[in-house]
Amino acid sequence: MQTEHPNERLPTRIFSRASQASAVAAREIADLIRWKAGEGKRCVIGLATGSSPVGIYDELVRMHREEGLSFQNVVTFSLDEYFPMQPDELQSYVRFVHEHLIDHVDIDPANVHIPDGSLPKAEVQRYCQQYEQQIIDAGGIDIQILGISKTGHIGCNEPGSERTSRTRMITLDRVTRIDAASDFFGAENVPRHAITMGVATILEARRILLLAFGEGKATIIASTVEKPAMPSVPASFLQHHPNVEVLLDEAAATGLTRVHSPWLSGEITWDEEATRRAVIALAMEVGKPLLKLTEADYNELGLQDLLASHGSAYDINLQVFRHLQSTIIGWPGGKPEHKKKVGDRPGHRDDIFPKRILCFSPHPDDDVISMGGTLIRLVDQGHDVHIAYQTSGNIAVFDDDALRFAEFAADFCREFDLHADGLDRIEEHVDEFLRNKRSGQIDSEEIQRIKGLIRRGEAREGARCCGVPDDNLHFLNLPFYQTGRVTKSPLGEDDIQITIDLLREIRPHQIYAAGDLSDPHGTHRTCLSAILQACVRCQDDDWYKDSLVWLYRGAWQEWAPEQIEMAVPLSPKEVERKRTAIFKHESQKDRALFPGTDIREFWQRAEARNADTARRYDALGLAEYEAIEGFVSWDGKSGLEL
Template sequence: MPRSLSTYDPTRQRERVTAHVYAQPAEVNRAVAGTIAKLIRERAETGKPCVLGLATGSTPVGVYDELIRLHREEGLSFKNVVTFNLDEYFPMQPEALQSYRRFMQEHLFDHVDIDPANVHIPDGTLPADEVAQYCADYERKIEEAGGLDLQLLGIGRTGHIGFNEPGSPKDSPTRLIWLDKLTRLDAASDFFGYEHVPSRAITMGVGSIFTAKRVILMAFGEGKAPVIARAVEGEISANLPASYLQEHPQAEFWLDEAAAAELTRFKRPWLLGPVHWTDARIRQAVIWLARDIDKPVLKLTDEDYNEHGLQELIAEHGPAYDINRQVFRTLQQTITGWPGGKPRDAREPGDVLRPADDVYPKRVLIFSPHPDDDVISMGGTLIRLVDQGHEVHVAYQTSGNIAVFDDDAIRFADFAAEFNEMFGIDHKRSTELEQHVETALKNKKPGHVDSNEVQRLKGLIRRGEARAAGRSCGVPIENLHFMDLPFYETGKVRKKPLGEDDIKLTLDLLNRIKPHQVYAAGDLSDPHGTHRTCLNAVMEAVRRASSESWAKQCEVWLYRGAWQEWEPEKIEMAVPLSPQEMLRKRTAIFKHESQKDKALFPGIDPREFWQRAEDRNMATAKLYDQLGLAEYEAIEGFVRWHPTDEPAKAAAAGTASASV
């Protein structure tokens, strides 16, 4: 359910547009799809068409999935529905993998009873000199259809809606525009490289969107949280087109908690009015105060609390000395150099022990969505677990095969052919493979799918790198497990939804290893969605195994680091790393040579993955130091997850299809 607001709504002091916030993306998808279905039925009952403005991208996929379910299982008909899509790349052929026409056919239109004549999607095949008239005709068709009853939107990192980039005026019409560099970087994975992303697109304008009677903007994940906060709470600006929606009479934002995390009601709710002061909320407030005024926790005074909106906290739980000590001790207790627990003969007076520490050494299973996420995000902790004698296993959930450059595949095919010739191993077959790889890749058009042989070869490249990294960390080769979850193996950037086979493979591995500790990636800001899907597979498998004897004493820890770090108030285990361990972690990351120097799908962060990891780990250590704790070279942070937890507690959930 969305968070309910009282008659007096303090959030309206800050939020300038209605924002509905749900724990999970799946809940948002059901609610939005239900809203659309209700509108379709209401219009049908009056004999009128329902005119929908539709969006593409990963965000609305769950809504389309739910609409298809409603059509198949509950008889929702689309015969009275007329649709107008927001945008299309230019130029773009309708059958291309990246075509929004193809996207809409595959994700919605092919599965419902909509009249093809009622479907309108901007045409990316037009001669450039005909686009202006086409755009004017597109708006005329919307008007002739009776105007948009509802417009569905996503939001880009630049704050764009549709392809209305920063600088777009509020009254802008449907038109041909140039894409912002950041928008093209975000789309690079879909096109197998930034250089292949079209520089132009046809888009409905902000003015076109504003003609809709109702507007619903959806956003998921921490990566969208900063731009959502600006669009909802900030000033209206042409530099952030989504902020224009503050002036639309029926505009609403529908968010999961991760995307809403930067809104004041979640980040600093005490500034809006009375709050219930739980231990977690106190910790959040004190860390915020210490960072805001640049003071260590133990140096905060009663006046600091009073002068920065925390009068209620100091009145109920003060004095400052007591609050400071409580939070400081909690932070201090998160720090451990023994992530797998401390053996009895190594325990010292004052050690903070967990019940699971009595099991030593442990069987540890680390799930890595891609073949390098383990060392990028928790390589130091992985090395520490191995050095401390635990039986460490790493499960690579996907092959990562589409993230290998074509040149690398050709180079490895050349090596295989020459190796086989040197040792007299089926020279004819290896030569055929070499020729196939080279011919297939030379003839491949940008954005096209690799042949099965090339996909397998690229997967082998990633496997070899993962084995090299595992050896570097001290993990035995037999403890490296390559799962190749089926949802990923499409050969395309866009993946299938999580399926029963994915969960079963995960559950089988868990039951085979019977781990005492499980580590999984908790990144929801992964721009491609694979981390989210892999995390859902682990969580569902752990839930299903909860009655097993091994599961009753198993801890599940979530790591981050490839895209974003845990907030300090959420960290429940902080593993400090020495300079030497950081170097070992870097060495392990370097073993993934196909991702070194320049990754095929780097996202919008220009740094290499090892640089991102080191900067984030060192920033966490610096923050602990600034809060008054011990000074370390770097820290890797983890959050504990329980099978009975609400998914949002660990910032994990969702049903959207993954990419990359």
């Protein structure tokens, strides 16, 4: 299959935001529905589940409500369903498809087909054959929507699935089950099987759209798009389809050669960013510090054009070295006058000291995990540091912790002869509810509140370790999060207004926000959107002109050296204090409820990533530090996550 880029085996489009890709896909589907209706024909659509297609469904529902898009001629076939699974369970794909699309449009229920996970196991094989026949009887699938997992499966066709496979029951891969653990409140609750369309069934669709968003998908997208088709990456079989397109946001595209090494894909403009990325990649490849790179190194790795554009290797090396050197900042909030000396690099509003600092933490532990060392340094250097916890994080607490705290509260009141009638009732409710709780069942409001209090107490202790006073902690409990489920509500005006009110109350000179968008549950992405939209609303306020927004990472990924604009070095003592702060989050210690595919504890992830950043700076010829926390600025001009 011919594509525009020589390294790519699949036609691929990159959008600045996921919402743009979803809108393009939804418009193509809508146009096909209307054209088919005009011809008096049915439009058969293959539906996927998961986070990737949600934006498509939202846009289709909007077009139905606002543009009169009718679904009366539409027939749908869903890709897969867990087995066993009752259709009314929270994790059911029947429920997903109805909640996100079917219940909001005028489709005939008889035209909706979703694999039945409630069948007796002995009947599944015959049912799968019937599902295949139903697709044939409908005339075949006109357009198939696909997402992709980190293992490269499409539908539930796990690695090892053959190109000739048909609709069948399949055993879920361990990585798939870990990825799904958050939906089921623990990997042990995830079904071990699923019913899925086969690879051959998918490839028979006349048109296929594969969507992938977020840096967590970058590696598998690169394998799918650029490497030969192989059973270990079932999505790569799409290379055999004559009419397929991959739609990505910028984050999911970072693994593609044209993004991370565009000089290998053709001519490029050698601006400062491209130059920095190429030279750092060159130094890492040959294992040399920046200032030791030679013309021969450039030539051997295909960077002759860069030499021709910028002159000598040493001049280029020095330019990149000086940039990296300028990012190392030991005073992230700026220095007081008596600490300034000749030769200091001026920071943003260096005339203001001390500064008001506001760190937004999506969950109650992201602050200390991702920038605990910087928080310690900001407090120790005399700044007025505030932390805003955007959500309660209550779904990530084990049931036995909630029971233990309820029992403690009741025992405490009885021990000191305090009025405990209400507590006794709560203890009884918690015990009764949890004893009879079904797998994946939403907690009662009382238990959600107990779990939220557990995490609030841990957040206080973690912040105290960093020196942040209790009065400077703000628990926002943004409404979008308060569903009791992993699936959250869309970001709403109330969420943004709560954020605006806090910004206008504190009037911060520095705002820190999580740019760690690979969080598998999407909470980081939603929280960042709330902050950035609030900043845009506040940009005409008199205080905002003195503000700067810094994006941190650490819980799920880290900024690369070529991206970092502020590198805060940590001493061994600060690393130890940061670790202690993370340890205060006891409900997440030893075994977090939703760890993702990285089996390390969060403190281990954070220390390893901070140490690795420091090692990279050292390998490039910069000073050797114990650890470095990296930050990237946001200036309001980018459309990032708005």
